[in-house]
Amino acid sequence: MGVTRVFHVGLGPIGVAIARQIATRPGVRSIAAVDTDPLKGGRDLGELAGLEKRLGVSVRDNLSDAVRKARPDIAVVCTSSSLEGVMADLETLLAFRIPVVSTTEELAYPWRSHPRHARRLDTLARKARVPVLATGVNPGFVMDALPIMLTAACEHVDRITVLRVQDAGMRRLPFQHKVGVGLTPAAFARQVTAGSIRHIGFRQSMAMIADACGWRLDRVTDEVAPQLATETIHGEHLSVAPGHVCGIVQEAVGYRSGEPIVRLRLEAYLGAPETYDSIEIEGIPRLTMTLAGGLHGDIATASIVVNSIPHVLAAAPGLRTMRDLVLPSYFTGRRR
C-alpha cells in the first residue's frame, strides 16, 4: 500500500495539529492545504503548523482549484462546527470523489439533528462512491463511541451518564474564551443567547447513543450555565474576579418515556479541582469508568482524526459515523 495523500481544508488550531501529526506518521503525507484566511495564504504548511521543517505545501485559498490540482486520497476538513457551514466544501470535495474526514461537530451524527443535510450528503457520497466521516474527541469519542462500546458488556442498560470535568486553565486561550472565562454573568448570558458560548455536539452524541441502544428519545434538553468564581482566580492567560464567570457548565439530558435516560455534562472552568472524564452505565452490570486527567481536547481530536484515516478509506461509501466504522485504533507503520 502506498502513502495516503492528505489534503487539509481549514488550518485553525485543530487543522494544524493534524498536519503536525501527519508529518510524523508513516503511511500518510500532507500534499495540499487550503484556508480562507488571507494571512495564511501562500505560507508553507510546515511553517504554519510550527514544524521545524518546511513541507513544500503552500497554503491556497481556493478549494476547487487546489483539489483539482492535488488529487488527494482524502480530505481533512476542519473549518467549522456547523454542518451548514461545511456543506459547500463537502459538496465540492464529493464532486471530485474525495473521501472526507472532518471535525465538524454537527456532522458527527447528523441523522437526527440535520436529517435533510445528512440524506443529501449520504446520497452525494454514495454517488461519488466515497465515505464521509466526522469525528473528534467530543462528539465522536468520549461522550458517545466510548460509552456505547462499554454498553456492549451489559445485559441491560437503564441509564448512561457521561461527565467531563476540565480545568480550563490547562487549555489554550481561545478555549478559555469559548467557555466564557472572565465575563460578567450578563455578558455570558448574552453570548449564550447569541450561540457563541456553547459546546456543540451534545445533541449528536445523544442521538448516537440512543440509536445504538435502540432507544427512542421523546425530548432532549441542552442547557448552558456559567460557573462563577467565588474568589479571585489567577490563570496563566486570564484572571477572574469573584462573582465573574470562570467557565461553563453545560448539561444535555435525553428523556425516554418521560424518564431521563442519557445525561451528558461538561464542566470546564478555571480552577476546577480535578480534570477527568467519567462514564457511568446504570444497568446489569453497573459500570463505572474513569479516565484520570481526562482526554485532552486538542490532542485527542487531532489523533482520532489521523487514526481514522485508514478506517475511513476502507469504509463503505456514504455518510458514515463512528457507529458504522470498525473499532477505532491508533496505527503506525505496517498493518495487517
Added chain:
Amino acid sequence: MGVTRVFHVGLGPIGVAIARQIATRPGVRSIAAVDTDPLKGGRDLGELAGLEKRLGVSVRDNLSDAVRKARPDIAVVCTSSSLEGVMADLETLLAFRIPVVSTTEELAYPWRSHPRHARRLDTLARKARVPVLATGVNPGFVMDALPIMLTAACEHVDRITVLRVQDAGMRRLPFQHKVGVGLTPAAFARQVTAGSIRHIGFRQSMAMIADACGWRLDRVTDEVAPQLATETIHGEHLSVAPGHVCGIVQEAVGYRSGEPIVRLRLEAYLGAPETYDSIEIEGIPRLTMTLAGGLHGDIATASIVVNSIPHVLAAAPGLRTMRDLVLPSYFTGRRR
C-alpha cells in the same frame, strides 16, 4: 426485520447465561440447543437455564441433526476454549451456512496463534458466505478491544498495560477451581504444567493489540504464578490455609525490538483487596482508565456475545474479529 433465531451449541455456565439473556431480549429467540452431556439431553432449555418458564426447546445431542432441523439464523458456540476443540462443530455449522458467534478464547484472534486453522475457517466461512466471530470479556473486550479503542485518542503509543484484579471470592466455584484456590503450591505447579490452570486468551489479545497498532512483536511470554495466602482465608465456597494457593497471577508480555510494549496481567485470588480493571496507555497523551469493580466475567461475556449478534449478522463473510466489526454496543428493540 424479523426475529433472529438462535441455535445454542454448548450449555455450560456461559451457554445458559446467554440463553437467559436471549429469553429477555426483543428481536432474538432461542430455537434449538445441543450439548453432549447426557444429563442435559432431552431437558428443556428454559429449565436448564434456570428460567421460570419453559422455552419449548428440548436439548439435543447431535449437532448435524439439530441444525438441519432447526435452520437457525445464527449459532452461539460455547463448548471449549480450544480452537482445535471447536473445529469439527464449526465446520458442520459452516457446511449448513450458519453464521457463528463463539466464546472460544483461541478463536477470538487466531491469526497469529493458529494461522492454519484461521485460514481454513476463513476460507470455509467465505465459501459459505457467512461470518464467524469469537468474543467475550477476555479475550474480546477488556484486554484487547477496549485498550485498542483508547489508543485512537493517542498521537503516539509507547506501551500498553492492562491489569485485571479480581477478588475470586465473588465468582462461582468452578472459577475458583480454575484459578487454583485451596491447592498446595506443588499441586498448583502440576496443574499449570498440565495446562488446566491458565487463563486462555492472552496470546490472542496480545496479537490483536499488536496488529491494530501495526507493531511486530518479536517475543511473547505468558507466565502463571500462584498467589499464596499469608493467613487463613475463609471464602464462601472454599477456605485456604496460610502458604496454600488462594489464586492466580498470570502475566503476558509482548516485546518489540527487545522492549516490553504490551503487558497483560491478571490477578484473581480469594481476598484480593479490590476488584478493578485498568488500562494504561503510555504515549501522547498518557491515558489511565479504570473500571471500578471490574467487568464481571460471566455477565460481561454473555452480554458481549448477545450484543454482538446483530453486528455479526451484518458483517462481511469470513473469519471476523472484534477489530473488524463495527463499534460494539448494547441493543434493545428498534434500531436504525
